[in-house]
Amino acid sequence: MIEVHGLVKVFGLKPILRGLDLRLDEGEFVALLGPNGAGKTTLLRILASLSRPTAGEVKVGGHPLPARAGEARRILGVVSHQPLLYGDLSAEENLKFYGRMYGVPRLDQRIAQVLKTVGLWPRRRDLVREFSRGMQQRLSIGRAILHDPLVVLFDEPHTGLDQEASAMLDEVLQQVAARGRTVLMTSHDLTRASDLAERIDILSKGVIAGSYRRGEIAASELPEIYREVTRA
Amino acid sequence: MPEAASLPGTLGAVQDLSFGSRLRGYLRAIGAVVWKDLAAELRSRELLGAMLVFALLVILIFNFALELDVRARQTVTSGVLWATFTFAGTLGLNRSMAIEKDRGCLDGLLLAPVDRSALYFGKMLGNLASMMIVEAIVLPVYSVLYSTNLFNPGLLLVILLGSIGYTVVGTLLSAMAVQARTRDVLLPILLFPVILPVLVAAVKASTGYLQGLEAVDILPWLNLIIVFDVIFTAVAFMVFDYVVEE
Numbered sequence: 001m002i003e004v005h006g007l008v009k010v011f012g013l014k015p016i017l018r019g020l021d022l023r024l025d026e027g028e029f030v031a032l033l034g035p036n037g038a039g040k041t042t043l044l045r046i047l048a049s050l051s052r053p054t055a056g057e058v059k060v061g062g063h064p065l066p067a068r069a070g071e072a073r074r075i076l077g078v079v080s081h082q083p084l085l086y087g088d089l090s091a092e093e094n095l096k097f098y099g100r101m102y103g104v105p106r107l108d109q110r111i112a113q114v115l116k117t118v119g120l121w122p123r124r125r126d127l128v129r130e131f132s133r134g135m136q137q138r139l140s141i142g143r144a145i146l147h148d149p150l151v152v153l154f155d156e157p158h159t160g161l162d163q164e165a166s167a168m169l170d171e172v173l174q175q176v177a178a179r180g181r182t183v184l185m186t187s188h189d190l191t192r193a194s195d196l197a198e199r200i201d202i203l204s205k206g207v208i209a210g211s212y213r214r215g216e217i218a219a220s221e222l223p224e225i226y227r228e229v230t231r232a
Numbered sequence: 233m234p235e236a237a238s239l240p241g242t243l244g245a246v247q248d249l250s251f252g253s254r255l256r257g258y259l260r261a262i263g264a265v266v267w268k269d270l271a272a273e274l275r276s277r278e279l280l281g282a283m284l285v286f287a288l289l290v291i292l293i294f295n296f297a298l299e300l301d302v303r304a305r306q307t308v309t310s311g312v313l314w315a316t317f318t319f320a321g322t323l324g325l326n327r328s329m330a331i332e333k334d335r336g337c338l339d340g341l342l343l344a345p346v347d348r349s350a351l352y353f354g355k356m357l358g359n360l361a362s363m364m365i366v367e368a369i370v371l372p373v374y375s376v377l378y379s380t381n382l383f384n385p386g387l388l389l390v391i392l393l394g395s396i397g398y399t400v401v402g403t404l405l406s407a408m409a410v411q412a413r414t415r416d417v418l419l420p421i422l423l424f425p426v427i428l429p430v431l432v433a434a435v436k437a438s439t440g441y442l443q444g445l446e447a448v449d450i451l452p453w454l455n456l457i458i459v460f461d462v463i464f465t466a467v468a469f470m471v472f473d474y475v476v477e478e
Contacts, residue, residue: 048339048343049342049343050342050343051477052477070345070347071345073343073344074345076343078339078343080336080339081336082335082336082339083335083336084335084336084337084339084340084343085335085340086268086272086331086335088271088273088275088276089268089271089275093268093271097264097268098340098344100260100261100263100264100267101261101264101265101341101344101346102344102345103257103260127275143340
């Protein structure tokens, strides 16, 4: 579902990604770990067709980027650091706007379904600017899954959330994965990543420096492995 | 016509490649952006409020500063009007794109599976609507303050065409300027030299209608505005994708 070969991204003279290879099969849930500045967000932005690769091949759902970015975006949902929501619109209006942009059929029914999934149905008419960070993040996930994408990219979705909101987010992530969607999530939280994902990839110095399937290593070993891989 | 094939498991992913279907999707996206901008603005009134107060202050200041007689008022009217629309419009253009950038919503728009020029036309029409609302309020106030009748069909046409030219270029350049830290200063510096031809033509055509000149004297200026509108609409259509790309 996601294929990346020899991906290079350079900002000015500074290389961020240095020949990165990555593959996610259909229905796989992969957590991407790495220190700050390793290039996690850059990789996600390239996969989301928000940034062009300097070199290398990138395909999402078989669509090469950036040549067929429009087709790739159709099957893609993205949850980023920022909620990508309009504060002066209500939760329902935000989803209505994005639903129209994606051409979602039977939009009102779908919005109701999504708002119930993320637990915001009772607050559907409230303005987003009145929402807490956790509620905005939940609505952001609702926005990302509104068109039922085949691939969902989560960029550090737990950042700034309290325990309750994080637990609710985990539930939504598991629901998305249980529906056979391909999920790529970046995170700094090793425990959460190993609980949720089937595979953990560690990004360091612009390449995938380590890749571990669930069961190959114990969760307790992960911090040590992470330290070794990112230090090397 | 290729058969419509839906991608399994995704909503709204019907990949009907016919021209009609793509056009409907394109127009739907433009409509969604305009609806979103107007709905948010009607609730916050941030943008319109600032533009309107600024525009009214400008015509008030000119009214006191110039102390004109009736004849002189007719001569300066088009200049004062276009200076007011231009400066008030810059406020609106800056704010309209800053709203998208500050909360990362620009990325949300860019993620949509539509041709990015649809986003441009949506924003442009939203900006044009704001500008027209301000103009609709400023014109009667100006008429009262300066004792000049501005409700001349020819003048209204010039204002419409000039405003289109202004927002066509302004929306494109504000998408460029919004990426910079100094966007508030950068936009007027980029915008005013580019819109100079349309401003000069709009002022000349407006003066022509206010002074009751023959159509043959006004037509060259009107044609210049129309040509400017068409050329810059085409340019924006072609380059917007590159302007907003990282």
